[in-house]
Each structure stands twice: as C-alpha cells, then as structure tokens.
Amino acid sequence: MTQSTPALRLEGIVKEFPGVKxxxxxxxxxxxxxxxxxxxxxxxxKSTLMKVLGGIYQPDAGTIYVAETPxxxxxxxxxxxxxxxxxxxxxxLAEELSVAENVYLGELPRKSVGRVDWKTLYxxxxxxxxxxxxSFNARTRVGDLxxxxxxxxxxxxxxxxxxxxxxxxxxxxxxxxxxxxxxxxVIDDLKSQGVGIVYISxxxxxxxxxxxxxxxxxxxxxQDSVLTADTSEEAITRMMIGRNLDLSRAxxxxxxxxxxxxxxxxxxxxxxxxxxxxxxCGEVLGFYGLVGAGRTxxxxxxxxxxxxxxxxxxxxxxxxxxxxxxxxxxxxISLVPEDRKTQGLVLGMNCRDNMTLPxxxxxxxxPFVSDGAExxxxxxxxxxxxxxxxxxxQTVGNLSGGNQQKIVIxxxxxxxxxxxxxxxxxxxxxxxxKSEIHKLIRxxxxxxxAVIVISSEMPEVLHVADxxxxxxxxxxxxxxxxxxxxxxxxxxxxxxxxxx
Amino acid sequence: xxxxxxxRILTVMGNQGILIAFVVFMVIFALASPKFLSLDNLQSVxxxxxxxxxxxxxxxxxxxxxxxxxxxxxxxxxxTIVVLDLHDKLGxxxxxxxxxxxxxxxxxxxxxxxxYLRLNSLIVTLGMLSAIHGLTLTYSGGKNMDIDDKAxxxxxxxxxxxxxxxxxxxxxxxxxxxFLGVLLAKTxxxxxxxxxxxxxxxxxxxxxxxxxxVFTCYLISAFCVATAGLIQASRSMxxxxxxxxxxxxxxxxxxxxxxxxxxxxSGTVLKTVIGVLxxxxxxxxxxxxxxxxxxxxxxxxxxxxxxxxxxxxxxRGKFWATI
Numbered sequence: 001m002t003q004s005t006p007a008l009r010l011e012g013i014v015k016e017f018p019g020v021k022x023x024x025x026x027x028x029x030x031x032x033x034x035x036x037x038x039x040x041x042x043x044x045x046k047s048t049l050m051k052v053l054g055g056i057y058q059p060d061a062g063t064i065y066v067a068e069t070p071x072x073x074x075x076x077x078x079x080x081x082x083x084x085x086x087x088x089x090x091x092x093l094a095e096e097l098s099v100a101e102n103v104y105l106g107e108l109p110r111k112s113v114g115r116v117d118w119k120t121l122y123x124x125x126x127x128x129x130x131x132x133x134x135s136f137n138a139r140t141r142v143g144d145l146x147x148x149x150x151x152x153x154x155x156x157x158x159x160x161x162x163x164x165x166x167x168x169x170x171x172x173x174x175x176x177x178x179x180x181x182x183x184x185x186v187i188d189d190l191k192s193q194g195v196g197i198v199y200i201s202x203x204x205x206x207x208x209x210x211x212x213x214x215x216x217x218x219x220x221x222x223q224d225s226v227l228t229a230d231t232s233e234e235a236i237t238r239m240m241i242g243r244n245l246d247l248s249r250a251x252x253x254x255x256x257x258x259x260x261x262x263x264x265x266x267x268x269x270x271x272x273x274x275x276x277x278x279x280x281c282g283e284v285l286g287f288y289g290l291v292g293a294g295r296t297x298x299x300x301x302x303x304x305x306x307x308x309x310x311x312x313x314x315x316x317x318x319x320x321x322x323x324x325x326x327x328x329x330x331x332x333i334s335l336v337p338e339d340r341k342t343q344g345l346v347l348g349m350n351c352r353d354n355m356t357l358p359x360x361x362x363x364x365x366x367p368f369v370s371d372g373a374e375x376x377x378x379x380x381x382x383x384x385x386x387x388x389x390x391x392x393x394q395t396v397g398n399l400s401g402g403n404q405q406k407i408v409i410x411x412x413x414x415x416x417x418x419x420x421x422x423x424x425x426x427x428x429x430x431x432x433x434k435s436e437i438h439k440l441i442r443x444x445x446x447x448x449x450a451v452i453v454i455s456s457e458m459p460e461v462l463h464v465a466d467x468x469x470x471x472x473x474x475x476x477x478x479x480x481x482x483x484x485x486x487x488x489x490x491x492x493x494x495x496x497x498x499x500x
Numbered sequence: 501x502x503x504x505x506x507x508r509i510l511t512v513m514g515n516q517g518i519l520i521a522f523v524v525f526m527v528i529f530a531l532a533s534p535k536f537l538s539l540d541n542l543q544s545v546x547x548x549x550x551x552x553x554x555x556x557x558x559x560x561x562x563x564x565x566x567x568x569x570x571x572x573x574x575x576x577x578x579x580t581i582v583v584l585d586l587h588d589k590l591g592x593x594x595x596x597x598x599x600x601x602x603x604x605x606x607x608x609x610x611x612x613x614x615x616y617l618r619l620n621s622l623i624v625t626l627g628m629l630s631a632i633h634g635l636t637l638t639y640s641g642g643k644n645m646d647i648d649d650k651a652x653x654x655x656x657x658x659x660x661x662x663x664x665x666x667x668x669x670x671x672x673x674x675x676x677x678x679f680l681g682v683l684l685a686k687t688x689x690x691x692x693x694x695x696x697x698x699x700x701x702x703x704x705x706x707x708x709x710x711x712x713x714v715f716t717c718y719l720i721s722a723f724c725v726a727t728a729g730l731i732q733a734s735r736s737m738x739x740x741x742x743x744x745x746x747x748x749x750x751x752x753x754x755x756x757x758x759x760x761x762x763x764x765x766s767g768t769v770l771k772t773v774i775g776v777l778x779x780x781x782x783x784x785x786x787x788x789x790x791x792x793x794x795x796x797x798x799x800x801x802x803x804x805x806x807x808x809x810x811x812x813x814x815x816r817g818k819f820w821a822t823i
Contacts, residue, residue: 305705326707335705343705346698348765357695358706360688368686411706 005068007032007196008053008084008165013062015048022048023059024220030165030196032067035187037207037228038200040217041240041458046200049217050169054086055079066164083164087154087171095143100125102142103156128156132186148179155186166190167198172206184210202290204233204495216240233497234488241458241487257281259317260450261302261333261419266311271297272474275311279419279450284441286465287454289494294474295454296338299421302452303335304328315418329358334412338423338454340401344408347397351389352378354396355411381410385440402433409440420444423454438464458490472496521803522778529785536788543667549780550669551576551728553773555747556754557680558724560772561717563755564684566697566764567614567621569718571606571628572725572751576744578636579603579729584645584739592655600726606632607722608715615714629748636741646738659735669731676727680720681769693717697764753804754779762808778803 006029015023023045030036040046051057053064055073063070066083073079076086093102100121101108109117109124125138134152136145142153151171158166168187172180187197187210199211207214208228216223216239223239262278272294279285287295300306302313304322312319315331322328328335337343345354356363356374363373378392385406389399396407405425412420422441426434441464445451455461461468468480470493477493529536555572562569579599586595610628614621647653661668684690695703696713704710732743758775760767782803783796813819 303705324707325704326709329707337705342699343701346695346702346765348698349694353691353694357691357703357708360691364688368682369688369691 005032006030006065007034007067007194008198009065009068010049010053011063011065013049013052013064014060015052015057016060022220023052026062026217026220026222028215028222028225030198032164032194032196033191034213035191035197035199035211036225037211037214038198038217039202039207039214039236039240044217044240045220046217048220050086050167050200053079053084053167080158080161083162085158085161085163085166087151087158087166087168093142093150093153095141097142098138099129099136099140099142099145099153099156100138102153103128103138103160105157107160124160125156128159131159131189132156133189146179148175148182151175151179151183152186155190163190163195165196165198167200169200170202171199172201172203180206202495204236204492204497207236208233233492233495237488237491240491256283257448260315262314262317263298263302264312264314266298266301266308266313268297268301268306268308270474271306272471275476277469277476277479279452281418281448281450282445283467284445284451284453284465286461286468287452287471288458288461288468288490289456289471291456292473293471293494295471296423299335299337299423299452299454302328302419302421303333329415329417332416332418334415334417334420336405336408336412336420336422336425338427340404340408344411345396345404347395349396350393351382351387351396351399351407352392354407355381355414358411358415377414378410381414385410385413386436400433401429402436405429405433405437409437413444417449419450419452421452421454424456425453426455426457426460458487462487462490470494519774522774522781525778525782525785529781529788533785533788536785541784541788543670545780545784546670546673546777547667548784549776550667550673551731552747552750552754552779553673553776554676554724554728554731556751556758556772556776557677557769558721559751559755560758560760560767560769561680561684561693561720562621563752563760563762564697564764564767565693565714565717566700567714567717568625568752568762569610569721570622570625570748570752571610571632572721573744573746573748574629574633574636575603575606575722575725576729576732576747577739577741578606578632578639578744579726580733580739580743581636581640581645581741583730583733584647584737585640587647587653587655587733588649592653596730599729600723603726603729604719604722607718607720607725610722611715611718614718615711618711633741633745640741642741644738644740650737656734656737659731659733659737669735672727672731676724677769677773680724684769689713689716694765697766699765750779750800753800756804757807759807 008030010026010028013023013026014021026045026049038046038049048057052059053073055075055078064073065071071082073082073084094105103125104121109120111117122138129136129138132152132155134149136149142150145153171183175183187199191197201207211228213225214228214231214236215225216236218240226235258281259278260281264276266275267273275298277285287298289295297306301308302322304324304327307323313322314320320331322331322333341347346357352374355378360369363369363377365373375392381387382389387403387406387410389403396404399407409422425437425441438460441451441453453461453464462485466482468485468490470477470480470490472494473496477496477498480489535541555576559569559572582602583595583599586598589595590598606628610624613619613624647655650656658668658672663671684693692703692708692713695706695708696710700710733739754775755767755772756762756775757778758767758771758773760772779800782799786796786799787793
C-alpha cells in the first residue's frame with residue numbers, strides 16, 4: 001500500500017529565534033499514501049515546523065521537497081498551490097456563505113464581466129464533496145453544518161488543488177466520537193489516493209488507530225521515526241521525554257497546614273464532571289492536561305466566573321457559594337488568568353493602576369483614591385517580584401511578557417489570598433522570567449499559601465507542584481503524588497489512559 | 501531611527517495635538533478678526549458653549565466606559581419640554597426635581613439595557629434617540645411649550661442670571677466640570693470607568709462590577725442632559741420639541757476632539773472641555789471672519805476627521821493603513 005516516493009520530505013531544517021534553536025536540523029519523510037504521526041511535547045517544535053511548512057516562517061537552513069521537487073514557500077497560499085495543505089484545529093470559514101463559496105473562496109470561477117460562474121462552482125464543489133462522501137451539498141450554508149462537517153469543508157478546500165501532502169493539526173479536538181470516525185474514513189480515503197498525510201495529535205489511541213508511522217520531535221530535534229505497528233505507547237512516550245530532567249525534582253516538603261479549599265463532586269455542564277480535590281495551606285497542586293481538558297473551566301468556576309451545575313466548594317471547611325469574582329476575592333481566592341493580555345491586564349493603563357485594580361475601593365483617603373497608598377503598594381510588589389519598569393506610570397502594554405505577568409501576579413498577591421490559582425503562569429514568556437516565576441510559586445507555598453497551578457507544560461508541573469492532578473476531557477483521571485508520578489504515567493493519563 | 505522619530509512625533513501630537521490645534525485656531529482667528537479675542541466675545545463663546553459642554557461632560561463618562569450615547573440630543577429636548585410644561589403646573593421648585601427624576605429614568609433605562617443586558621450601545625441609544633423624540637412629541641402634543649408668566653418667576657436664573665458678573669450657565673458648566681473631573685480622575689469609581697472601558701474582561705476578572713459601572717455612567721450622562729435642558733429652558737423660557745436635535749453628534753464631536761477614544765478607556769474631563777471650546781471658537785471665529793454660517797458644519801466635520809485620524813495614527817504608529 002505504501003508507495004516508495006516521499007510526498008513530502010524535509011532535509012536539515014533549522015529555524016532559530018533569538019536565544020532559542022526552535023528547529024535543529026530536522027529531517028523527515030512522509031511517503032505518498034502514508035499517515036504519518038508527528039508527536040512531541042508542547043514546545044518541542046511542532047508548531048514551528050508547521051509554520052515553516054506553511055510558509056509563515058522561512059527556515060534558516062535546509063530544504064523542503066514536495067514530490068521530490070525542492071520548493072520555497074513565501075506564504076500560506078503559496079504553500080497550498082505547491083501542494084501542501086493544512087487542516088487547522090480552529091476553523092476559518094465564512095459561516096454566512098455556502099459550502100461552495102467557502103471551498104473556492106478567493107478563486108471563484110468567473111464568466112465574462114467578472115460574473116461568478118455559479119454552475120461550474122457548484123458542479124466542481126459537488127464533485128469534491130462526492131469524494132468525501134458527505135451528506136450535504138455545495139449550496140448548504142456553512143453556518144448550518146456541524147463542527148465535523150465544517151471540518152469536511154476545510155478538507156474539501158484542500159482538495160481543490162492537487163494536494164501532495166495534507167497536514168491535520170489536532171483535528172479531533174472538537175469532534176464527537178461519531179464525527180471522529182467520519183474523519184478517519186476521509187483520511188483513509190485520501191491515503192488511498194496517494195496523498196501523504198501528517199497527523200499531529202496528543203491522543204495516543206488515535207495515533208495507534210490510524211497512523212502508519214510515528215516521528216517524534218523533542219526540544220527542536222528530530223528523534224526517530226518508527227512504524228506504528230512496531231511500537232508502543234510507552235516507547236513513544238519515552239522518545240518524547242527522553243531528556244535528562246534536571247528541571248524535575250521532587251518539591252521540597254515542608255509543613256502543610258489546614259485544608260484551605262476542598263472541592264467535592266463539582267461539575268459544570270460539559271466542561272468538567274465530578275471533580276474532587278483538596279489543597280492545603282503550603283501546598284502546590286498542579287493541574288496537567290491537554291487544552292480543552294477542563295482545567296481552566298475549573299479555575300473559572302472557583303473564581304466565580306462560571307456557575308457549577310452541581311457539587312460543592314468548601315473554604316476553610318465551610319461550604320461557600322461563589323457567584324461572582326467579587327465574592328471569590330472577598331473569600332480569599334485569587335486567579336492569575338490564562339491570558340494576561342485579554343483577561344489579566346488593562347493594557348492601556350499604567351502599571352500601578354493595573355496592580356491596585358481589585359482593591360481600588362480600599363485605597364481611599366476620604367472619598368478619593370490615595371495616590372500615596374497606591375504607589376507604596378506598587379513599589380512593594382515591584383521590589384518583591386523584581387518587576388523591571390521605568391516607573392509606575394509606564395503603560396503596561398509596553399512591558400515584556402514576563403514583567404506583565406509579574407504585574408498580574410503582584411496584583412493578586414497584594415490581595416493576600418488564601419488560595420492562589422495560576423493558570424498557565426509562564427505561557428509565552430522568556431526562559432529567565434519563567435524560572436523566576438517557578439521559584440516564586442514555590443516560595444509562596446512555603447510561606448503558607450495554598451496554590452493551584454494549571455499548566456500544559458509537563459516540566460513546569462513536575463517542577464512546581466507537590467501533587468499533580470491529571471485531567472482528560474473534563475474528568476480527573478488520577479491525582480499523582482511525588483511518590484508515584486512519572487512522565488510516562490502523566491502522559492498516558494492526560495491521553496485518557498487510566499493507570500492500571 | 502526614522503521610525504522611532506516618527507513615533508515620537510505621533511506621540512507628542514497625540515498627547516498635545518489638541519492643545520496645539522487650539523492655539524493655532526486662536527491665532528488664525530485673532531489675526532483675521534480683531535474682535536475675536538475681546539473679553540465680550542470670549543465670554544459669549546463660553547456661554548453659548550455651556551449647554552453643549554454640560555452634555556459633553558456626561559457623554560465623556562459613557563465614551564470612556566467603552567460605549568456611545570446618541571440619545572442625548574433628543575433627551576435634552578425632552579427635559580426642556582417637560583420642565584417648561586411642569587413649571588406652570590407645579591411651580592419651578594417642584595418642576596425642576598421632577599424633570600431631573602424623569603430624565604434619570606430615561607438614562608437608567610439605557611444603562612440597564614447596555615450594562616445589565618449587554619446590548620450594543622449604538623443600537624440602544626440610536627433607538628432611544630427616536631423613541632425619546634416620540635415621547636416628547638406625545639407629551640407636548642407636538643406644540644411648542646412656553647412659560648406663561650415670564651416676568652413673575654425666578655426660573656430664568658439658570659439661563660440668564662449672573663453671579664458676580666458671571667453668567668450662571670458658565671458657572672454651572674465649570675462647577676459640573678470640576679466635580680465630574682474629580683470624580684473621574686480621583687475616585688475609585690473613576691478608575692473603574694477607565695478599567696471597564698479599557699478591557700471589560702480584565703475588569704470583570706478583577707472583580708469590578710462592569711454592569712453597575714456602565715449603568716452609573718448613563719445616569720451621569722442623563723444628569724448632565726437634565727442640567728443642559730434646565731439651562732436651555734431657562735434661557736429661552738419656551739421651546740420647540742426639536743431644540744436638542746442634532747446635538748448628539750456635536751457632543752460626540754467635542755468628546756472625540758478632546759481625545760477620548762471611541763474604543764473606550766481613554767479621555768479626561770479637561771480634554772473634553774477643551775474639545776467643547778474648540779468647537780465653540782471655530783463656529784464663532786468663522787462667523788466673525790464672515791464665512792457663511794452653514795459652512796461651520798463642513799469645517800467641524802473636517803476637524804473631527806483629522807482628530808480621529810490622528811488618534812488612530814498614534815495607536816498604530818503609522819499614518820496610513822496597511823492591508
């Protein structure tokens with residue numbers, strides 16, 4: 001079944017960013033008629049590699065071959081015309097237009113005087129749709145389709161060109177089980193037509209179900225390719241981690257205090273179900289899982305941004321209903337949110353005003369905001385967190401990511417919470433600030449805070465957390481302690497495999 | 501380097517541009533007409549700007565909170581008609597507070613729709629513009645309102661009176677500007693208005709009650725409109741139903757000219773006052789140099805476009821749009 005020529009071949013691809021070698025001499029062949037899994041941890045270089053393939057980044061060195069012809073891609077459209085097509089996790093369709101218009105967006109067939117040749121458009125689209133064996137036709141409005149069918153439209157779009165390689169990036173993230181089966185059939189079909197398929201996913205079960213070969217990236221380097229039939233979950237996991245984990249260490253144990261927060265059988269619609277855990281004062285509880293596993297939704301529920309459909313939250317042993325952030329704040333819960341730019345900061349405001357925002361009502365001298373009290377508070381946390389800014393008047397939007405994150409952390413530390421929740425504390429910030437923030441989280445726990453850390457990065461949870469909750473599609477699969485946690489166990493748990 | 505220099509120029513123009521423009525206009529008009537800088541003329545400009553100015557103060561809060569208020573013109577007509585009508589029925593001391601309450605009721609309705617129901621403020625206030633106009637006409641039966649006994653009432657004080665030689669409308673404008681300026685710049689409430697307008701999600705994540713803040717901004721706007729209606733009614737002692745028509749755009753122009761961003765989160769009361777004065781002086785200056793009255797609408801439009809262009813140029817660091 002596998003033909004001998006590579007549909008897509010990478011040779012010695014290098015991509016460097018200041019201070020980081022994101023891709024280090026990566027070589028990889030995807031055969032025609034093959035489903036090739038590309039795996040690696042977050043930060044291993046998968047997305048950089050995809051951006052190089054899509055013409056968004058230019059490689060610093062190396063060559064890309066499509067059907068053994070060297071190509072240079074200057075932008076995504078160019079990549080598509082050269083036979084490399086992406087099916088993205090997030091759909092990019094115009095919902096109000098018909099399927100046909102979406103499939104041929106920007107390249108509608110024309111008649112004279114610029115009129116659209118609707119007949120040809122619908123015919124050509126229906127022809128493609130027949131290949132995909134879908135239940136809708138070219139005239140259907142895209143907004144009326146299910147997510148899975150919308151994904152089919154994306155795939156149909158890929159088939160308007162003579163695709164040599166189709167790249168699926170976490171395609172099943174938003175699909176139901178039944179919809180997944182349809183997708184897998186389509187992939188099978190493409191495969192039988194001799195297209196090379198790159199399949200990116202964290203989900204082991206899918207990898208073993210549909211792929212022929214697995215290649216692994218780690219820290220920007222190509223590790224190995226193995227036939228899926230000849231390998232095992234454990235072996236792949238080992239390849240993905242494999243490094244000497246100088247970062248990872250059992251967190252220093254210290255005296256733990258009372259249970260600060262306990263959650264019992266908490267559910268919130270489809271986001272998460274029957275979640276139970278406790279965090280003691282002085283403890284860091286890590287939440288690890290894939291994007292969409294329900295971790296952020298739990299944090300938002302504890303902070304009053306979502307209302308649970310059932311279950312209870314106990315603070316200091318007392319059942320508490322948290323119906324708004326204001327109440328969460330009053331009850332001593334703080335949340336450093338996932339996205340500092342849209343949720344954590346008012347970017348146009350200055351550093352001081354951002355930091356004092358949650359307690360602005362308490363910063364009064366008479367009816368007015370006390371300038372002195374605000375500046376004093378800012379100075380205190382600037383020094384404590386080593387925030388580098390020319391002064392409090394600096395607009396927050398002008399600071400680096402690391403310093404912005406420290407402002408958000410300072411903002412919530414200054415509220416002296418009992419429970420501090422940090423969601424993706426180091427996303428998109430440089431390595432130096434990262435380790436400072438990790439150190440800070442450990443120090444906070446040591447000084448008696450109950451801390452919940454949500455992270456998609458395994459080294460991070462291993463490094464900062466005393467115990468780690470592994471989540472998969474809204475459920476807690478297992479809570480690991482430092483005695484039984486291994487990277488293999490963690491990876492398997494967040495891929496939905498229950499430990500034996 | 502050239503890039504940096506351009507950014508600096510843009511920043512300076514963005515921050516001080518409105519003052520620079522103000523001075524430039526004053527100089528041009530002063531050179532063109534000797535009467536322009538006379539004390540009498542200056543006072544008459546400020547006095548005639550007072551009604552617009554008072555309304556612009558309130559709209560400043562709404563705009564900083566990230567919303568629009570296009571209903572202030574017809575709301576002002578409403579206040580004027582109501583207070584004139586009630587004056588003869590209840591007497592001035594009851595008519596004035598009743599009119600304030602009714603106007604605040606309208607503002608509260610808008611605040612509820614935009615704040616608590618999260619409806620788009622453009623739609624809500626554009627709808628309110630015509631709904632309130634309809635209310636006013638229904639109330640008055642379409643007739644003009646007049647005070648019967650114009651000589652025998654102290655009601656004319658707000659529009660025509662003077663204290664220590666200063667016209668009362670100017671005093672009301674200045675006092676309200678001072679009070680609201682302090683409210684916006686110095687109190688926790690003011691900070692919340694900036695936070696909600698700057699990033700309402702981040703404000704919510706900080707425990708700031710977004711809905712209540714927006715609601716309060718519309719109440720402030722309605723209070724200012726009621727005050728403007730009071731000045732208008734007291735000055736003319738009679739009115740048509742359409743007295744405030746079109747003022748919503750002039751008010752918005754003054755606020756934008758002052759440098760408040762329509763996206764929310766920026767602007768100050770002082771800047772709005774300057775925006776109001778610029779509009780007033782331009783209209784006055786054009787008259788003094790003998791240009792036809794109606795050309796002021798065109799000139800005002802050009803100035804607003806320039807102000808908005810400058811604002812967006814500073815934000816994106818470039819004069820021209822790309823893509």
